[in-house]
Amino acid sequence: MKRRWFLASTVAVAVTTVGLTAACGGGQSVGDDAAAGGSVLTMATSADYPPYEFVETAGGTEEIVGFDVDIARHIATELGYELEINNIDFNGLIPALQAGRADFVMAGMTPTEERKQNVDFSSVYYDAKQTIVFPSGSGITGPADLGGKTVGVQLGSIQEELGKELAESTAGLELSPLNRINEIVQELKSGRIDAAIIEDTVAAGFLANNPDLESVVIPEEGPVGSAVAFPKDSELVADFDRILAEMESSGLMEELIVKWFGDGAE
Numbered sequence: 595m596k597r598r599w600f601l602a603s604t605v606a607v608a609v610t611t612v613g614l615t616a617a618c619g620g621g622q623s624v625g626d627d628a629a630a631g632g633s634v635l636t637m638a639t640s641a642d643y644p645p646y647e648f649v650e651t652a653g654g655t656e657e658i659v660g661f662d663v664d665i666a667r668h669i670a671t672e673l674g675y676e677l678e679i680n681n682i683d684f685n686g687l688i689p690a691l692q693a694g695r696a697d698f699v700m701a702g703m704t705p706t707e708e709r710k711q712n713v714d715f716s717s718v719y720y721d722a723k724q725t726i727v728f729p730s731g732s733g734i735t736g737p738a739d740l741g742g743k744t745v746g747v748q749l750g751s752i753q754e755e756l757g758k759e760l761a762e763s764t765a766g767l768e769l770s771p772l773n774r775i776n777e778i779v780q781e782l783k784s785g786r787i788d789a790a791i792i793e794d795t796v797a798a799g800f801l802a803n804n805p806d807l808e809s810v811v812i813p814e815e816g817p818v819g820s821a822v823a824f825p826k827d828s829e830l831v832a833d834f835d836r837i838l839a840e841m842e843s844s845g846l847m848e849e850l851i852v853k854w855f856g857d858g859a860e
């Protein structure tokens with residue numbers, strides 16, 4: 595009898611442990627025991643940007659996952675914080691930092707001079723290129739072919755900035771700024787816009803799922819890299835930079851790049 599009770603309670607403990615592990619690993623907050631009940635770092639992101647950040651719905655739960663999320667989890671754990679993730683439109687990310695509603699932003703965000711006036715950035719942890727995405731067969735070979743076309747861009751992104759620049763030198767190019775990348779893809783597929791400017795790594799995923807779309811790289815269009823953004827003068831910048839550098843030298847960053855962007859990624 596006694597022994598049986600012992601077995602039963604062992605099973606109960608095991609089940610509880612598995613339950614807890616699943617809750618931590620699968621939820622949108624992480625933390626080790628040291629951080630439990632301790633301080634929480636709040637990350638804001640725009641989870642419309644696979645493979646950087648997107649909402650994974652497999653398994654009946656909604657979870658924000660991706661390259662940025664793995665990096666953020668690692669850094670938070672290393673610094674002894676729990677991580678909380680808030681999903682908002684890209685255009686609202688910098689205002690969220692300025693209003694103190696987030697400790698940092700990871701959203702494949704490029705550290706532009708303009709943004710640096712309002713927020714601080716970590717070092718760049720990943721680079722990308724700009725591409726034009728369009729329905730197959732529309733014969734677009736580069737920016738010069740965007741004359742007379744409606745071009746989708748994400749509101750508040752460097753793609754919107756590039757679109758504005760191109761519009762100045764391209765007759766009849768009309769910009770259609772949209773909040774979410776998947777809206778842009780939907781508009782493209784339904785023919786309400788003719789093309790979109792999206793970065794190569796993100797476009798690749800949408801192209802793989804939509805064989806009726808194609809893309810072409812826009813040559814030499816300045817940096818499109820990603821960095822972590824913080825409220826001005828945040829003390830976290832140095833901590834994040836230190837751990838990003840460690841991730842580079844330990845090979846962990848390379849591992850995550852291969853995990854999310856595939857073997858061909860630089």
Ligand code: ARG
Nearest residue numbers: 640643701702703704751752
């Ligand atoms: N790299 C571009 C920028 O900084 C686009 C980033 C969009 N990110 C997102 N999560 N939707 O403007």
